[in-house]
Amino acid sequence: xxxxxxxxxxxxxxxxxxxxxxxxxxxxxxxxxxxxxxxxxxxxxxxxxxxxxxxxxxxxxxxxxxxxxxxxxxxxxxxxxxxxxxxxxxxxxxxxxxxxxxxxxxxxxxxxxxxxxxxxxxxxxxxxxxxxxxxxxxxxxxxxxxxxxxxxxxxxxxxxxxxxxxxxxxxxxxxxxxxxxxxxxxxxxxxxxxxxxxxxxxxxxxxxxxxxxxxxxxxxxxxxxxxxxxxxxxxxxxxxxxxxxxxxxxxxxxxxxxxxxxxxxxxxxxxxxxxxxxxxxxxxxxxxxxxxxxxxxxxxxxxxxxxxxxxxxxxxxxxxxxxxxxxxxxxxxxxxxxxxxxxxxxxxxxxxxxxxxxxxxxxxxxxxxxxxxxxxxxxxxxxxxxxx
Amino acid sequence: xxxxxxxxxxxxxxxxxxxxxxxxxxxxxxxxxxxxxxxxxxxxxxxxxxxxxxxxxxxxxxxxxxxxxxxxxxxxxxxxxxxxxxxxxxxxxxxxxxxxxxxxxxxxxxxxxxxxxxxxxxxxxxxxxxxxxxxxxxxxxxxxxxxxxxxxxxxxxxxxxxxxxxxxxxxxxxxxxxxxxxxxxxxxxxxxxxxxxxxxxxxxxxxxxxxxxxxxxxxxxxxxxxxxxxxxxxxxxxxxxxxxxxxxxxxxxxxxxxxxxxxxxxxxxxxxxxxxxxxxxxxxxxxxxxxxxxxxxxxxxxxxxxxxxxxxxxxxxxxxxxxxxxxxxxxxxxxxxxxxxxxxxxxxxxxxxxxxxxxxxxxxxxxxxxxxxxxxxxxxxxxxxxxxxxxxxxxxxxxxxx
Numbered sequence: 001x002x003x004x005x006x007x008x009x010x011x012x013x014x015x016x017x018x019x020x021x022x023x024x025x026x027x028x029x030x031x032x033x034x035x036x037x038x039x040x041x042x043x044x045x046x047x048x049x050x051x052x053x054x055x056x057x058x059x060x061x062x063x064x065x066x067x068x069x070x071x072x073x074x075x076x077x078x079x080x081x082x083x084x085x086x087x088x089x090x091x092x093x094x095x096x097x098x099x100x101x102x103x104x105x106x107x108x109x110x111x112x113x114x115x116x117x118x119x120x121x122x123x124x125x126x127x128x129x130x131x132x133x134x135x136x137x138x139x140x141x142x143x144x145x146x147x148x149x150x151x152x153x154x155x156x157x158x159x160x161x162x163x164x165x166x167x168x169x170x171x172x173x174x175x176x177x178x179x180x181x182x183x184x185x186x187x188x189x190x191x192x193x194x195x196x197x198x199x200x201x202x203x204x205x206x207x208x209x210x211x212x213x214x215x216x217x218x219x220x221x222x223x224x225x226x227x228x229x230x231x232x233x234x235x236x237x238x239x240x241x242x243x244x245x246x247x248x249x250x251x252x253x254x255x256x257x258x259x260x261x262x263x264x265x266x267x268x269x270x271x272x273x274x275x276x277x278x279x280x281x282x283x284x285x286x287x288x289x290x291x292x293x294x295x296x297x298x299x300x301x302x303x304x305x306x307x308x309x310x311x312x313x314x315x316x317x318x319x320x321x322x323x324x325x326x327x328x329x330x331x332x333x334x335x336x337x338x339x340x341x342x343x344x345x346x347x348x349x350x351x352x353x354x355x356x357x358x359x360x361x362x363x364x365x366x367x368x369x370x371x372x373x374x375x376x377x378x379x380x381x382x383x384x385x386x387x388x
Numbered sequence: 389x390x391x392x393x394x395x396x397x398x399x400x401x402x403x404x405x406x407x408x409x410x411x412x413x414x415x416x417x418x419x420x421x422x423x424x425x426x427x428x429x430x431x432x433x434x435x436x437x438x439x440x441x442x443x444x445x446x447x448x449x450x451x452x453x454x455x456x457x458x459x460x461x462x463x464x465x466x467x468x469x470x471x472x473x474x475x476x477x478x479x480x481x482x483x484x485x486x487x488x489x490x491x492x493x494x495x496x497x498x499x500x501x502x503x504x505x506x507x508x509x510x511x512x513x514x515x516x517x518x519x520x521x522x523x524x525x526x527x528x529x530x531x532x533x534x535x536x537x538x539x540x541x542x543x544x545x546x547x548x549x550x551x552x553x554x555x556x557x558x559x560x561x562x563x564x565x566x567x568x569x570x571x572x573x574x575x576x577x578x579x580x581x582x583x584x585x586x587x588x589x590x591x592x593x594x595x596x597x598x599x600x601x602x603x604x605x606x607x608x609x610x611x612x613x614x615x616x617x618x619x620x621x622x623x624x625x626x627x628x629x630x631x632x633x634x635x636x637x638x639x640x641x642x643x644x645x646x647x648x649x650x651x652x653x654x655x656x657x658x659x660x661x662x663x664x665x666x667x668x669x670x671x672x673x674x675x676x677x678x679x680x681x682x683x684x685x686x687x688x689x690x691x692x693x694x695x696x697x698x699x700x701x702x703x704x705x706x707x708x709x710x711x712x713x714x715x716x717x718x719x720x721x722x723x724x725x726x727x728x729x730x731x732x733x734x735x736x737x738x739x740x741x742x743x744x745x746x747x748x749x750x751x752x753x754x755x756x757x758x759x760x761x762x763x764x765x766x767x768x769x770x771x772x773x774x775x776x777x778x779x780x781x782x783x784x785x786x787x788x789x790x
Contacts, residue, residue, distance in 0.1 A: 022710065049734075087587075107579060115580075117583055120586065169559050316422070327429045
């Protein structure tokens with residue numbers, strides 16, 4: 001009978017998101033919108049917009065523009081002058097800009113020094129691939145121009161023949177210097193959805209479960225808890241039912257992200273047992289957080305606004321919004337005072353080929369400690385509060 | 389007579405908000421915390437110049453590292469342009485280079501394969517017959533991807549010169565007896581260089597961008613309580629009493645909206661002052677900046693009243709506010725700057741008011757321009773405010789009917 005009552009309380013909680021369109025949006029649409037958008041942003045591939053201004057046309061300048069326009073790494077956008085190009089870079093309409101100066105052709109054929117300006121605004125957001133592509137194409141045109149010059153001067157070859165021969169050499173030797181980037185610190189792939197999907201899995205379990213804590217405050221405010229306690233139903237039943245409902249809510253949220261992530265975004269989550277363990281512990285901890293917030297806060301408005309804001313701060317510190325690898329040691333240490341950072345460590349490690357539940361023993365142990373400690377605080381706190 | 393009534397409504401609203409500790413957290417603590425964490429997180433992506441590069445000869449069998457490494461290190465050290473952007477040191481093995489990057493003793497690494505001696509010669513300025521398809525590996529630190537970009541540039545600088553020499557020699561082959569020797573007499577050099585040029589007077593730092601960006605993330609939540617209080621006043625019959633005493637609907641709404649405007653502006657200004665003092669962020673000239681902040685807050689206030697007018701319950705208002713905030717933040721570029729977005733998303737950001745707010749802010753923060761510089765964003769934001777108040781006015785009459 002007691003078990004049935006607990007299930008009935010839990011069922012009441014689960015009915016709410018089914019009816020509320022906003023909750024449905026937060027559970028079913030927003031996580032994937034973020035995974036999709038941020039995933040595209042963080043993806044290592046894909047062309048980037050590059051602004052270009054040619055101050056003074058000529059065959060070699062035209063060749064450079066032609067090479068850049070065919071380069072798969074960049075998408076060219078032409079601008080009228082340097083100030084317009086700089087404004088576009090400043091406003092971040094383009095990733096960077098290239099300014100081919102007046103006299104480029106004359107300098108190139110005459111062997112005089114000429115500088116092509118690579119216009120940037122924030123170096124940390126200029127993908128290395130863009131700079132590399134521009135450099136490659138500049139070197140390609142320079143090679144052909146210089147070769148034509150020397151073959152004409154020293155080898156007495158007709159300019160058109162020398163130019164064609166040099167272009168053939170460039171094509172055959174492309175990749176003379178190829179740059180291969182390797183990860184210095186981690187084998188975990190941090191690009192694209194491989195990162196944003198785990199980040200949003202952890203973040204949205206906490207966000208939605210803790211966010212549902214505002215309803216708990218409402219129950220308390222309206223005196224529903226006290227009225228239930230006046231019947232033969234005990235406080236334990238209410239608390240366990242409320243907790244169970246939120247636990248199922250979190251697991252459903254996690255299942256949706258894991259399944260859609262795997263099918264639609266081709267995310268490799270890793271060993272199912274490990275993923276289930278992490279998701280389960282996150283959901284238990286999030287449920288405990290929701291009960292603690294409900295016990296501490298005085299109004300639904302407070303819980304509605306503060307709950308998600310607190311979780312967003314935890315998410316920032318825990319590496320759900322960006323990789324903790326890029327932040328300083330201090331911020332990374334602070335992040336690990338919260339369970340979200342340990343959950344991210346575990347879930348990212350599971351994505352590495354060959355990893356299993358044993359590979360995440362340490363994060364699992366810490367997450368278990370968080371789950372046990374927060375539950376031990378949450379249940380008595382909520383029980384005491386609903387009796388008031 | 390109308391003005392004192394507006395002031396009375398404002399004073400009453402301010403008294404009510406003073407007791408609201410949630411508002412204090414959302415309007416002041418939240419934006420400051422968001423801005424601080426985001427700024428600190430992205431601060432690490434900017435590395436101090438010169439970056440510390442470690443060069444290793446991948447084919448070396450001894451700790452001495454092989455001739456390629458020694459040659460590259462010496463030639464890069466002797467190049468005045470290179471000295472400005474990087475300090476170069478050698479490592480005996482690739483493992484040692486990785487360890488030094490992990491231990492933060494180096495920012496990035498360059499691994500030279502067998503036969504990369506040509507790179508040395510190219511960097512030294514003398515052409516040579518170099519092997520094809522030389523593969524150089526750049527070791528990137530996840531903490532300092534920009535440093536890896538510098539390492540790439542260094543390799544490209546030397547490699548680019550090598551490549552030019554290769555092409556010239558290959559083109560001359562068959563037309564002169566000894567291309568390399570012939571060229572040596574002419575001292576050819578690559579006259580073209582790619583030089584980084586900043587787009588503006590001040591490079592936009594992450595702490596600056598995210599300071600303003602995060603200040604406006606929670607703005608809608610900060611100003612919503614004032615619009616929501618219309619619902620509370622309706623529930624408690626305070627609205628009916630005010631209307632029966634002859635206080636006009638416009639006066640009530642204006643009083644609440646002005647308080648919302650005031651709180652919103654103080655909230656953004658608090659982040660401005662804090663990021664200025666803590667991170668040295670420069671948000672731009674004060675006069676146009678205050679206009680932009682006023683318009684930014686004005687949009688949030690108008691939006692909150694439009695939402696209050698459109699919903700049917702207070703719970704709907706909370707939900708719709710959260711939904712609109714997340715959508716605008718995601719599409720407008722608050723977490724991801726427009727340049728890093730896919731092309732379609734970048735265009736969409738200009739269909740959001742926060743997209744225009746951020747554009748105006750970037751213009752102000754990176755130049756010394758005046759109001760003229762942000763005229764277009766201001767006009768767009770004022771138009772958005774006008775449309776939102778029209779929507780609100782059309783529906784608020786129903787909400788405020790006795």
